[in-house]
Amino acid sequence: MGKHILVIGSLNMDLSITMERMPAVGETVMGEELTYNLGGKGANQAYAVGRLGGQVKMLGCVGRDQFGAGQRESLAACGVDVSGLRESEALPTGTAVIYVDAAGSNSIVVVAGANQACDQWCDYVLMQMEIPMSAIAYAAGRARALGKTVILNPAPAPDLIPAELLSCVDYLTPNETELMKLSGVTGDGMEAVRQGAKALMEQGLGCVVVTLGEEGALLADGDGFRTYPARKAEAVDTTAAGDCFNGAFVVALAEGMSEDEAIRFANAASSMAVTKKGAQSSIPSREELEQILGGAKARQSAGGGR
Numbered sequence: 001m002g003k004h005i006l007v008i009g010s011l012n013m014d015l016s017i018t019m020e021r022m023p024a025v026g027e028t029v030m031g032e033e034l035t036y037n038l039g040g041k042g043a044n045q046a047y048a049v050g051r052l053g054g055q056v057k058m059l060g061c062v063g064r065d066q067f068g069a070g071q072r073e074s075l076a077a078c079g080v081d082v083s084g085l086r087e088s089e090a091l092p093t094g095t096a097v098i099y100v101d102a103a104g105s106n107s108i109v110v111v112a113g114a115n116q117a118c119d120q121w122c123d124y125v126l127m128q129m130e131i132p133m134s135a136i137a138y139a140a141g142r143a144r145a146l147g148k149t150v151i152l153n154p155a156p157a158p159d160l161i162p163a164e165l166l167s168c169v170d171y172l173t174p175n176e177t178e179l180m181k182l183s184g185v186t187g188d189g190m191e192a193v194r195q196g197a198k199a200l201m202e203q204g205l206g207c208v209v210v211t212l213g214e215e216g217a218l219l220a221d222g223d224g225f226r227t228y229p230a231r232k233a234e235a236v237d238t239t240a241a242g243d244c245f246n247g248a249f250v251v252a253l254a255e256g257m258s259e260d261e262a263i264r265f266a267n268a269a270s271s272m273a274v275t276k277k278g279a280q281s282s283i284p285s286r287e288e289l290e291q292i293l294g295g296a297k298a299r300q301s302a303g304g305g306r
């Protein structure tokens with residue numbers, strides 16, 4: 001099997017008009033034929049890769065219209081993974097008006113439509129440190145430039161996170177061990193945790209969320225420190241409890257919960273993860289978590305002011 005190819009780009013509905021020759025400025029010419037075709041440079045390239053036997057996924061944005069549906073169907077039919085195609089409710093699928101003269105030369109005018117929303121494919125970027133630092137730094141820089149919220153779980157903790165990368169991070173979420181390594185603070189107990197978080201804040205971070213196992217979590221931001229006790233649980237295996245916390249935290253933020261609510265939500269989720277063996281096998285479903293949090297009152301139960 002070949003390597004995987006990611007195509008990020010535009011998807012358009014092409015309105016192609018054939019004509020003997022292009023109109024000059026201010027001139028009207030008669031066209032011969034008008035055809036509607038699926039186009040867009042991104043979609044065309046993804047389609048080509050798929051047709052040619054490549055393993056391809058496309059990221060892009062279409063409108064909620066028949067052209068968007070047509071693109072999705074056509075790309076999927078030639079083997080393109082379209083699970084990363086976003087659908088804009090507000091904008092129509094991009095359109096291109098293409099003049100094609102008798103020699104086959106073309107002139108194109110593109111109205112971007114939903115392609116403008118391609119950079120909004122995600123709002124939150126959650127990363128860890130088991131992939132190369134260069135990839136993390138690049139992704140964080142791009143995400144920051146596009147106004148996304150970046151959550152970096154520094155696990156495993158490197159000796160140093162470059163200042164440039166830290167400046168692109170909205171939430172750093174170390175556990176206690178990672179906090180100590182990154183901050184250079186020694187000792188244990190809550191005072192050491194506060195000192196460690198403070199030291200990281202001094203490196204330019206806006207918000208540090210420290211996961212503390214059965215002690216819960218601590219948040220450090222410009223307003224100081226806040227602690228969040230863990231829900232009592234019979235731990236059988238803490239593998240992936242931090243991952244579960246991070247996943248739950250970003251879900252909660254993405255749903256509009258406050259940081260306090262999000263940390264309580266994440267604390268509850270990770271308290272469930274420790275009661276089961278394994279990694280992914282230990283992560284609760286939303287339904288299971290909601291039951292713990294009190295069903296329909298989940299958000300209120302997880303809530304509480306700053």
Ligand code: RIB
Pocket residue numbers: 010012013014038039040041044095096108110
């Ligand atoms: O490169 C050709 C493509 O350019 C057309 O399909 C059109 O949609 C424009 O994006």
